[in-house]
Amino acid sequence: MCRLFAITSETPLSPMVAMEAMDVMREGHDGSGVGLFLRDLSGPFEEMKDAPILSGIFSEAGIKRLDRHMMDLGFMTKYRISIKVPKVPPEGTPRRDLYLIRAYEYPEEWDILSQADKEDRLVQIRLELRRMGEAEEDMIVFSFWPDVIMIKEIGDPMTIARYLGFDRKELHARIIMAQGRQNTNYAINLYACHPFFLQGFASMTNGENTAFVPIREYLSSRGVQGYGGYQSDSEVFTHILHYTVRRLGLTVETYKHVITPLQDRTIEGHPDGAFLKQLKHSCRRLTIDGPNCVIGCLPDHTLFMVQDRKKLRPGVVGGKPGRWAFSSEICGLDAAIPDRDKSRDFQPMHLDTTIVAPDRQEIDICSQTAPLHQPR
Amino acid sequence: MLPDRPITPTTLSVKDLPWQIHWDKDKCTLCGRCTAVCPVHAIEPAVFRKRMFNASLTPGQAPTNVHQVYHGIRQRTDPAYACVGCASCTLVCPNDAIMPMRSDESDKLRYHINRGGQPRSRGGRRNAPGGILDQIKFIRISMLTDPALDAGRHEFELRTLLGRVLPPEENMRRFREKGWIPPVREIYPLIIGGMSFGALSPNMWEGLQLGVTYLNEELGLPVRICTGEGGCPPRLLRSRFLQYVILQIASGYFGWDEIIHALPEMEVDPCAIEIKYGQGAKPGDGGLLMWYKVNKLIAAIRGVPEGVSLPSPPTHQTKYSIEEAVAKMIQSMSMAWGFRVPVYPKISGTSTALAVLNNLTRNPYAAGLAIDGEDGGTGAAYNVSMNHMGHPIASNLRDAYLTLVKVGKQNEIPLFAGGGVGKNGNLAANAAALIMLGASGVQIGKYVMQAAAGCLGSENDRCNICNIGLCPKGITSQDPRLYRRLDVDMVAQRVVDLFLSFDVELKKIVAPLGRSTALPIGMSDALGIGDAAAAERLNIKYVV
Incomplete structure (x- = not known):
């Protein structure tokens, strides 16, 4: 079972906060990999919130191909973080030429594009780079999006954090999501590492998605750019989130009704029963069957945790106004926010969605049996 | 001698x-x-x-x-x-x-047995033991990475949908704008398939209806039963029990005069309308009720004279093309009930099933497609039709499902599979295999006759005299001296036993796969088979 940790804070934090939390939960992961998602960045990126940032791992040949490709598209480098790594990587971690975090200036001709068009093109470019990288095995691309950095690598989280220098100031962020892997595939593919990201939506998951194949088939047949390349059964959670919010125009509390709908007899007595019934019918192929704990982040910086119907995975939320953390275990929470009121810690159960809004003042608990806030 | x-x-x-x-x-x-x-x-x-x-x-x-x-x-x-x-x-x-x-x-x-140049006709089944469904195993057992569930104590939602489901975007839009949303029924995935009043004795029919009603009203299991082509007794048409019934219309239109006249007096809508274009046991051949069984009661319900054989035409005679046959009929039947009742066609398994399906995907009123494979049973057919005509259900269904996946409509048009489900007694395993291959539900006929009424048929040409009304158990006879052997209440009791035990077995299959929140339609990663060619054909794992 993997371990998850996410934190949202008014003041920027070092990713080491998450790594320390991951480290105290080390009994729950086997150190086979770590994934890091940073958003609402501070430092140099604070000044360039709109500039798309490319995160990935490149070989010498790969970076040359990348530069040529981006230049052809008209992208100019605006800022970059160079991660210089020691010559010898930690045991079990492959030797890489370059970990890239680079902010770009949009091409001039993009000025006339609508925001939606820009967003679609960013996804298109990321997918192109991924395809190019998979063909030559010289690039791995995690994200290409404004105000978002992603790093993934094989190895023990704390060791990797030190190796890659996660404590550097440029990486401070107000939203951090991290996963410590308990790897279930022998050959570790970094595209199978959480968190997953698409057009501003990110999620990471603990558990196994037993309904993966029908969901993958359904998402792949939606005709939506980016719904593909599934190396992990958990990647579908990100795409279902994207589909629910972006395509259907629904809220994050409704996400829970999509992935684990209420049973028919409960829907009948629900104040929004008529709507929920339609949602359950038409999104039936997106019903997950768990056991899964999902932590996700929306483009507006909302952070949430949701459990599946079986509630067989651990998950706890706690903190104080201005700083809230989501963790697989309470010890992770203790490591990150020791000075919180522990009696207010909340473990979402099978009907709950726990949401921290962008203002970071409180945790909002939505029960599936309660009326929806969603205007319909 | x-x-x-x-x-x-x-x-x-x-x-x-x-x-x-x-x-x-x-x-x-x-x-x-x-x-x-x-x-x-x-x-x-x-x-x-x-x-x-x-x-x-x-x-x-x-x-x-x-x-x-x-x-x-x-x-x-x-x-x-x-x-x-x-x-x-x-x-x-x-x-x-x-x-x-x-x-x-x-x-x-x-x-x-072809005296007078008349080839053998009979009732029953294909008489071919074995079959691919029994060879399919469920191999994706939840072990450690996710816990297997307790089939006895965990909560399960094993329902399916019958009806045209809109794509989510369109559904949300119509809900917002209060537009027409096609009717969808939430039903149990095991359906009693079409066996007509006429093919079955009055006691058998009543027992089935009684059992289905008990399952719905006392046990909360939304089981549905299809009438087959023979109409429906007038009192049932005017009762609340009609909601558990799928009315079938076939090429002989038998009983539809009665049904249409009952329309204004119906208390509730039927569950659905099934338009039968074909039957797995005798594809390309119409229904047949031989004269032995057309007594006064049957003649009255069907609106025909007594004592004449009732062969339905092989196709709907007023229609000459798929556009006519499918689109117009579906629309007419939908209109008859004010677009409140799902209408779907049933065809026999055939290599042309995909052409039908492709047509349905473009018809916004088509509520599903039922495909009946070669192992389906019948009350009367020529021996040659039964033994040699038809398409096995597994690959036909799988092709249909994967076609829907390709066009992204796998949630919109539910597929129902029939024909030999449980023919060797492994009802739940066969049904679960078909569901994981892509069926939204399965239809059964012979299994119900065997389990609920003690039908003697086997896959070794035993009995098979349903056609001449001499059923020794009184299941398919219209002779009161024979059908009084069948106790209505006991048939009902057995129907209930059959569904409850099926439900337990289905849970015993899905629970170890870690599935409980939804019926695992299309969960093909759970399936394996020890036959490489079959595995490749069905796109499931080859395991040895």
């Missing part, structure tokens, strides 16, 4: 028949029940002449002999009276003195 008895080509001995009656003279009490009960008069009381020798042990005394007679049972060898193996004789014998036994070799009767 006496030496001077003439031999004709059709002169058969008992040995040439598929079933031989074994009769025990010592046990027999000559009560006559067996000869009275035999539906095909295969046995008759007979007088046997016997010579008895008496050889004395006293030296010099000559042996004597005496001719005696004894009474017993003789099996007839005329093809018209050949034993069908139903074993009703065994059932009624107080002393277990009689039993039909399967011949140890292929019979010769099969070459002779």
Whole structure:
């Protein structure tokens, strides 16, 4: 079972906060990999919130191909973080030429594009780079999006954090999501590492998605750019989130009704029963069957945790106004926010969605049996 | 046979028949029940002449002999009276003195049951034991990375949808704008398929309806039953129980005069309308109710004269193309109920199923597609149709599902599979396999007759006389002397037993796969088979 940790804070934090939390939960992961998602960045990126940032791992040949490709598209480098790594990587971690975090200036001709068009093109470019990288095995691309950095690598989280220098100031962020892997595939593919990201939506998951194949088939047949390349059964959670919010125009509390709908007899007595019934019918192929704990982040910086119907995975939320953390275990929470009121810690159960809004003042608990806030 | 008895080509001995009656003279009490009960008069009381020798042990005394007679049972060898193996004789014998036994070799009767140039027709099944469904295993067992569930104590939601489901974007839009949303029924995934009032006896039909009602109203299991092509009794049409019934319309339109007249008086809408274009047991051939079974009651419900055979045409005669047959009929039937009732076609398994399906995907009123594979049963058909016509359900269904996946409509048009589900007794395993191959639900017929009423049919050509109304159990007979053998309440009880035990077994399959929140439609990663060609064809794992 993997371990998850996410934190949202008014003041920027070092990713080491998450790594320390991951480290105290080390009994729950086997150190086979770590994934890091940073958003609402501070430092140099604070000044360039709109500039798309490319995160990935490149070989010498790969970076040359990348530069040529981006230049052809008209992208100019605006800022970059160079991660210089020691010559010898930690045991079990492959030797890489370059970990890239680079902010770009949009091409001039993009000025006339609508925001939606820009967003679609960013996804298109990321997918192109991924395809190019998979063909030559010289690039791995995690994200290409404004105000978002992603790093993934094989190895023990704390060791990797030190190796890659996660404590550097440029990486401070107000939203951090991290996963410590308990790897279930022998050959570790970094595209199978959480968190997953698409057009501003990110999620990471603990558990196994037993309904993966029908969901993958359904998402792949939606005709939506980016719904593909599934190396992990958990990647579908990100795409279902994207589909629910972006395509259907629904809220994050409704996400829970999509992935684990209420049973028919409960829907009948629900104040929004008529709507929920339609949602359950038409999104039936997106019903997950768990056991899964999902932590996700929306483009507006909302952070949430949701459990599946079986509630067989651990998950706890706690903190104080201005700083809230989501963790697989309470010890992770203790490591990150020791000075919180522990009696207010909340473990979402099978009907709950726990949401921290962008203002970071409180945790909002939505029960599936309660009326929806969603205007319909 | 006496030496001077003439031999004709059709002169058969008992040995040439598929079933031989074994009769025990010592046990027999000559009560006559067996000869009275035999539906095909295969046995008759007979007088046997016997010579008895008496050889004395006293030296010099000559042996004597005496001719005696004894009474017993003789099996007839005329093809018209050949034993069908139903074993009703065994059932009624107080002393277990009689039993039909399967011949140890292929019979010769099969070459002779075409007298007058009439090929054999019969009821029943394809008589082909085995089948691919029984070979499919469920291999994705939840181990450690996710816990297997407790089939006995966990909560399960094993429902399915019957009806056209809109794509989510469109559904949300219509809900917001209060537009028309096609009717969708939440039902149990095991459906009692179309067996008509006429093909089945009144007691059998009533027992099934009673059982289905009990499952719905007392146990909360939304089981549905299809009428088959024969209409529906007027009182049922005007009762609340109609909501558990799928009304079938087929090419003979039998019973639809009654149904249309009942429309204004219906308390509730039926569950759905099934338009039958084909049947797995006799694809390309219409329904057939032979004259033996068309009595006064059946004639009244169907709106026909008594005592005439009722062959439905192979196709809907007023239609000449798929556009006419499918689109217009679906629309007409939808309109008859104010677009509140799902309408879907049922076809026999065929290599052209995808063409039908592709048409349905473009028809916004099509509520699903039922495909009936070659192993489906029937009340009456030509032997050749039953044995040699048709398409196996597994690959037909799988192709249809993967086609829907390709066009992204796998949630919009539910597929229902039938034809041989549970034919070897493995109902839940077969149904679950079809669901994981892509079926939204399965239809059963023969299994219900066997489990709920004790049908004697087997995959070895036993009984199979449903067509002539002589069913020894009274299941497919219209003769009150036969159907009164069937107790209505007991049939209902067995229907309930059958569904409850199926439900337990289905949970025993899905729970170890870690599935409980939704029916695992299309969860093909859970399936494996030890036949590489079948695995490739069905796009599932090959396991050895």
